[in-house]
Amino acid sequence: MRFLLIALMAVIVVVLQGSPASACVEGLAWGMPLEQVHAHLGQAKPIGAQPQVRFEAHDVLLDRLPVSRVTFELSQHKGLQWLAYEFSMDDMTEVLAGLRARHGAPLSTSIEETDHNDQIWVWNTGEDLITAVKRKGNDEQKFLLSYRPSRLDPQTL
Secondary structure, eight states, rough: OOOHHHHHHHHHHHHOOOOOOOSTTTTBBBBBHHHHHHHHHHHEEEESSTOOOTEEEEEEEEEEEEEEEEEEEETTTTTEEEEEEEEEGGGHHHHHHHHHHHHHOOOEEEEEEESSSEEEEEEEEEEEEEEEEEEEESSOOEEEEEEEEEEEOOOOO
């Protein structure tokens, strides 16, 4: 009986402590420092006016799917805060199908303006806010997938 009680207490402690929230792919977690992100994505170079805040990596694989560009943001004190993948338009259907299989049906909408037409899909997993965007502009099409930590647990609504 004592062993069962100790085992139950250990399970409760593990559940209450939780684990780092997965940031879209195995091996990444919110708050992860730059060195660990580099180990997973390869060397990334700083972009923008503030070095050591936003980074970019090219020719990354997400499982076996090629990603032309990964952009991510790190806070010096809070680690990985935001992550975005740019895929080929040819891979859009597979990515959306994978997200739907893993997280269920998304909220979706379209935005039509004179210079571009966007289709947007959104999932809130409780840990991540995932936004997929198909952007069709005058001369180019892009398919982007963005992740950031969710600030609202869907169960509280």
